[in-house]
Amino acid sequence: MIPATAPRYQFDGVLVDPVAFRATRAGQPLTLEPRAFHLLLYLVENPNRLITKEELIQSVWSGAFVTDNALTRVIAQLRRELGDNPKSPRYIETIPTQGYRFLATVEIAPAPAAPKPAPSAPPPARRLPRLPLAISAALLLAAGAFLAGRQTNPISPTNLQTLQFTTGEGLQLGAAFSPDGNTLAYASDKSGRFELYIRPLTPGAREIPLTSDGLMNIMPAWSPDGRWIAYHSAALNALRLIPATGGTPRTLSDFGLEPAWAPDSQRLVFRSGVYLSPVTADFGSLRASRLFLVNLSGGAPTPITDLPLGHGGHTSPCWSSGSNSVYFLTASSLTATTLWRLPMDRPSQPEPLHRANSQTWFSLACAPGGRDLYLSSATPAFEFSISRLSTGAPAALPQPILQTGLLVPRNLAVSSTGKLAYTLMALSSNLHRLPLDPATGLPSGPPTELTRETGTRVTLPTFSPDGSLVAYNARRLGVQSDIYVVPSTGGEPEQITTNPAPEVMPNWLADSRTLVFTRKSGNSASLVKVSVGDARTTELTPLVHGPNMARVSPTGDRFLFQSWASGHLGLYLSGMEQQPPLRLTPPNLDIGYASWSPNGARIAAELFENDFTHLIVLDAKGGPLRRLTRVPGQSWPNSWAPDNDRIAIAGQRNGLWGLYSISASTGKEVTLLPPALARGFVRYPGWSPRGDSLVYERAEARGNLFILDLP
Numbered sequence: 001m002i003p004a005t006a007p008r009y010q011f012d013g014v015l016v017d018p019v020a021f022r023a024t025r026a027g028q029p030l031t032l033e034p035r036a037f038h039l040l041l042y043l044v045e046n047p048n049r050l051i052t053k054e055e056l057i058q059s060v061w062s063g064a065f066v067t068d069n070a071l072t073r074v075i076a077q078l079r080r081e082l083g084d085n086p087k088s089p090r091y092i093e094t095i096p097t098q099g100y101r102f103l104a105t106v107e108i109a110p111a112p113a114a115p116k117p118a119p120s121a122p123p124p125a126r127r128l129p130r131l132p133l134a135i136s137a138a139l140l141l142a143a144g145a146f147l148a149g150r151q152t153n154p155i156s157p158t159n160l161q162t163l164q165f166t167t168g169e170g171l172q173l174g175a176a177f178s179p180d181g182n183t184l185a186y187a188s189d190k191s192g193r194f195e196l197y198i199r200p201l202t203p204g205a206r207e208i209p210l211t212s213d214g215l216m217n218i219m220p221a222w223s224p225d226g227r228w229i230a231y232h233s234a235a236l237n238a239l240r241l242i243p244a245t246g247g248t249p250r251t252l253s254d255f256g257l258e259p260a261w262a263p264d265s266q267r268l269v270f271r272s273g274v275y276l277s278p279v280t281a282d283f284g285s286l287r288a289s290r291l292f293l294v295n296l297s298g299g300a301p302t303p304i305t306d307l308p309l310g311h312g313g314h315t316s317p318c319w320s321s322g323s324n325s326v327y328f329l330t331a332s333s334l335t336a337t338t339l340w341r342l343p344m345d346r347p348s349q350p351e352p353l354h355r356a357n358s359q360t361w362f363s364l365a366c367a368p369g370g371r372d373l374y375l376s377s378a379t380p381a382f383e384f385s386i387s388r389l390s391t392g393a394p395a396a397l398p399q400p401i402l403q404t405g406l407l408v409p410r411n412l413a414v415s416s417t418g419k420l421a422y423t424l425m426a427l428s429s430n431l432h433r434l435p436l437d438p439a440t441g442l443p444s445g446p447p448t449e450l451t452r453e454t455g456t457r458v459t460l461p462t463f464s465p466d467g468s469l470v471a472y473n474a475r476r477l478g479v480q481s482d483i484y485v486v487p488s489t490g491g492e493p494e495q496i497t498t499n500p501a502p503e504v505m506p507n508w509l510a511d512s513r514t515l516v517f518t519r520k521s522g523n524s525a526s527l528v529k530v531s532v533g534d535a536r537t538t539e540l541t542p543l544v545h546g547p548n549m550a551r552v553s554p555t556g557d558r559f560l561f562q563s564w565a566s567g568h569l570g571l572y573l574s575g576m577e578q579q580p581p582l583r584l585t586p587p588n589l590d591i592g593y594a595s596w597s598p599n600g601a602r603i604a605a606e607l608f609e610n611d612f613t614h615l616i617v618l619d620a621k622g623g624p625l626r627r628l629t630r631v632p633g634q635s636w637p638n639s640w641a642p643d644n645d646r647i648a649i650a651g652q653r654n655g656l657w658g659l660y661s662i663s664a665s666t667g668k669e670v671t672l673l674p675p676a677l678a679r680g681f682v683r684y685p686g687w688s689p690r691g692d693s694l695v696y697e698r699a700e701a702r703g704n705l706f707i708l709d710l711p
Contacts, residue, residue, distance in 0.1 A: 008109035010046040012090075015046050015109055022281055030081045035060060036074045039692070043078075043092065043102040052099040069453050069493065073476050075100065079500045081391035087534055099277045107159040136239065147466035148701075162402075164203075165705040171679035173278060173423040173706050174411045176222040176229065178244070185210065185220040185229055185244075186705055189678040193655075196217050196231060198244070198668060201419075201707070210246055216655035216678065218275070219258055219411075224321070225265040228296075232257045234275045235657030237611060239268070239294070253294050253301050256661070263321040269304065271315055271328075276634070276652065277681045278347075280382075280427050280700045281457065284688050289313035291328060291342070304342065304566075305350060314340075318366035318373075323391070327353075327373060329361055337361045339375070341391070354389070354397065361398075365412035365420075373398075374420060376409045384408050386422065402708065408701075412464070417711045425703030429457045431486070432470060432682075434673060439689035441646055443672055450490055450695060459697045460505060460684050462487060462639070463552075464512040467690040469532070471496070471506035471515055483517055485532060486693070488688065497532055497537070503528070507552035507559075516540065516552045516559075527552075527559065527576075541576050553620075554600045562592030571605055573620070575665055582623050591616065591625075596649075597640045598689065602664060604637035604647045615649055617664045635662075638686040648672070648685040648694060660698060663695045 003537055004020040014030075016023045018041055022605055027093055030572045032040065038060045043051070061070070075092060078084070084091045093101040135304060155416065159292035166172040176185040180202055186196045196210040197219045211217045216234035222244065222606065223230070228242040229244050230252070239256030242249040256270040273289035276282040292301040304326070305314050317328040326342040337360050342350045356377070370391040377385050377399050377400070386409050387398035402409070408425040417420070431450040434443055450470070451458050457475040464471070470488050475481045480502035486493040497503045509516060509529075519528045525543040527550055548561040561581075563570055569590040571637040574581040585591040590608035597603070603620055609625065614630040615635040629635045634652035641648070646661045656675030659682055662668065673682060680700030 009041075009106050011044065011104040012107040013678075016041060032081060033078065034075075036077045036081075039074050040078055043100070044104075044106045047102045047104065047106045050095055050099055054099075055084050058101065060216050063123055064319065067542070071228075071235065072493075072495065073456075076120055076482075076495050076498055080223070080500065084097065085535075112286050131302075139423075149602075161709040165199075165707050169702070169705060171278060171423075171701050173703065174219045174231075174658070175413040175421035175423065175705055176220040177415035177419070177421065179224055179226045180224055181419060184413075184421060184513065184705070184707075185222055187220065187231075192676075193678050194234070196229065196242075198229075208246075210242060211249065213249075216407035221256065221259040221261055221268070223261050223265040224263055224392040227265065227681055228466075230259040230261070230268055231445045232259070232275060235607075237274060239270055241296070250298070253292070256292065256294070258316060260317045260319045260326070263324070264318050266296050269317045269319060269326050270294070271313070271317060272611070273313060273315075274634075275655065278410070278425070279429075279656065279680055279699045280396075280701075281682075281699070281704070289315065291317055293327065307517070316362070316364035318364055319344075320371070320373075322369050322371055322393075327364060327366060327391075339364070339373075340388075353391070361413050363410050364412050365460075367414045367637045368416045372414075374412050374414060376412060378408075378420070380672060382406070386412070386420070388702075401423050407703075410703075412711070420708045422706055422708070422711055423703050424706050425701045427457075427696060427699065427701050429459065429670075429699040431458055431461050431470065431695055433488075433490075434685075434694040434696070436672075436691065437499060438687075438692055441641060441671070447698075451486060453491060457699070460685040461695045461697065462506055463686050463695070464508045465510055465511040465689055467688050467692075468512065470686065470695050473504050473506070480520075481706065483515065483530070485515075486692070486710075494532075494536055496532060498535075499537075505549035507510050507550075509552075509556045510554065510671075516550075516556070516564045518543065530614075541578060542577065545581065551594055551596060553600060560594045560596070560603065561622070562594070569608060584618060585625070594638065595628070595637050595639055596620070597644045598642060599644050599706055604640065604649075606636060613663060615647065617647070626664075627667070628664070635660075636683065638684045641687050642689055642691045648687045650681070650683040650685060650696070651675075651682075657683065659685050659694065 008017040013027045017470050037589040038539045042059050051074050080553050082091050089103050093103050161670040170189045172186055172188045174187045183198055185198045187196055193214045195212055197207050198210055199205055199207040215236055218232050221230045221521055228241055230241050233240050238251050239253040240249045240251050259268045259270045269291055271289045271291055290303055291305040293304050304496040306618045314495045315329050317326050319326050324344050328340050337356045338352055339354045340350045341353055345519045360378045361375045365374045373389045375387045375398055377387050385400045386402045389398040389399045390396045396464045411423050413421045430453055432447045433450045434447045435445040435450055437444045458475050461470050461472040469485045472479050481504050483497045483503055483506050484493045486497050503516050507516045512699045518525050518531050527540040529538045529540050547565045550559040550561045552559045562569055567589050569592045570582050570583050571585045571591050571594055572581040591605050594603050601620055603618050604614055607616045612632055613634045615637055617626045636650045637647050639648045645664050649660050651658055651660045653675055657676035659673035661670045682696050682698050685696040
């Protein structure tokens with residue numbers, strides 16, 4: 001705790017005020033997360049001496065388990081806000097392998113003038129209830145040290161009781177209450193695949209398996225009459241139905257996710273699209289989705305929303321019995337969202353209710369028989385909460401009822417007895433290295449971890465042409481996205497970019513010391529070059545066709561990008577000089593997300609076909625396409641082998657992600673890493689130019705179910 005009499009510090013126009021818990025330069029506040037402020041305060045309290053990494057972690061993180069990367073990230077944020085250059089520091093000097101030294105001359109600032117007394121002051125608002133910390137050790141470890149000591153935002157007084165309902169080490173998700181509110185249905189990956197279970201809320205009650213077919217069964221929805229549970233099978237990509245007492249499932253629709261029951265228990269509303277994984281990056285829909293209605297008595301599903309409607313796909317439907325309306329969100333991944341109401345007596349006239357301006361909504365639940373809605377929310381800094389909205393008050397805004405910090409609340413469900421169930425997830429993402437035999441391209445040993453981050457998305461790895469380094473994107477809490485490099489055999493990562501704007505998709509040039517990446521700014525973007533040696537950046541060309549992630553050719557003179565400008569996703573080729581791009585793909589197909597062969601002669605890309613993606617190959621000069629995959633699922637190319645023939649892809653098969661190589665000349669597919677991780681994914685395999693390894697992202701979610709008594 002910071003004492004009320006703590007002095008203020010100043011250096012070079014920067015004022016650090018511990019009591020006000022803020023730092024300013026020339027009166028303008030610096031944007032610092034709490035850890036960064038505590039770190040800055042410790043540095044200015046201890047200037048001009050070596051402060052070891054261990055001392056900083058002990059003082060700022062209170063000795064919690066964090067890696068050096070967490071400290072490096074916060075140091076990078078401080079440098080960015082102070083305008084400091086790590087190569088020629090004015091303020092924070094790095095002492096290699098040891099720690100840091102604060103170089104500026106620090107003075108005690110004069111005390112602020114005493115404020116005039118206010119005539120009266122309202123009582124302080126109570127803070128949001130904190131979640132119980134009786135979460136599994138694995139969950140807390142994945143969340144890192146950020147959870148400890150986080151502040152919650154003041155709101156109206158509440159007194160919420162929260163119970164941890166499951167205690168598994170994996171992932172339990174997708175709750176649905178029975179009509180009487182006494183039993184919960186949910187999915188768990190304890191068997192290695194997601195299956196459905198039911199369990200009474202009575203303490204000590206036994207869990208009962210509902211499915212055991214290995215078909216990745218998720219998203220249960222209990223019918224109001226108590227007879228049925230509808231759910232999604234990720235392996236079949238189908239909407240299915242099973243008696244609530246157990247029995248043989250049947251398929252209602254050969255597509256469909258997120259089922260929600262009508263009050264008559266005879267109809268279901270659901271959304272189109274495909275399930276990718278429970279990880280945060282896969283919230284929303286891969287492509288534009290819409291809502292459908294299906295009858296238990298049979299017949300084909302019928303659409304009840306049209307495209308486009310607001311932004312992105314139509315997701316998270318819930319049917320309110322009180323107003324006979326379907327509420328839903330328009331969303332695409334973690335981007336801007338809008339809440340809609342669809343009156344079922346006039347379904348062609350959906351009404352926009354609210355747009356999330358400063359946060360994103362990604363899960364929605366209707367309270368039975370009432371007008372309250374519950375939403376999961378995320379801020380741009382990836383801090384999560386649950387909010388309540390009263391639809392009976394047209395001007396009402398969602399009000400936070402529970403802050404969950406770094407832990408993600410998903411799959412909300414409300415009971416008839418006034419309880420809210422939700423899954424609380426911790427997410428992890430790191431790069432792994434799979435050794436390969438250069439002669440055969442087959443695995444020659446088990447995977448090993450290349451990075452060890454917490455609270456970070458680590459993705460899009462790519463090898464330098466000499467094979468010595470791997471560049472990648474890292475998105476940390478409070479930071480959009482930066483580019484890092486790490487030795488390909490392991491070692492300490494180095495942050496290359498520190499611009500506040502998102503910087504993504506690193507591409508190496510032939511010298512193995514220069515990277516070209518996409519820098520996004522609002523709705524515009526540009527290609528930027530950076531030297532790994534001195535971090536100097538140079539803007540190369542604006543991306544006038546939208547903020548797409550460009551793939552630069554091996555020769556560095558051209559780049560590929562995708563665009564929806566024609567109404568279909570198309571793949572385009574452009575030179576570095578501004579000129580009309582060349583469309584490489586037919587105008588009636590959706591194709592994008594390309595990667596170059598090492599010699600620049602061929603291109604691998606994704607063909608979108610209904611809910612699935614397939615691998616295609618085409619000549620870099622244009623011409624006919626060659627399709628290499630036809631299996632249901634996803635086939636996402638990312639890199640080529642040194643032989644200019646084999647393509648490394650991440651493939652989703654039967655609801656699980658694995659790594660594969662596919663020959664561009666023969667179409668032969670070889671499994672490199674079998675699908676196994678139900679609660680996450682492996683993606684973006686980068687093939688070493690030496691042919692001796694793949695580096696890829698491995699992401700997973702762990703979490704349990706909680707039940708909260710609503711006021």
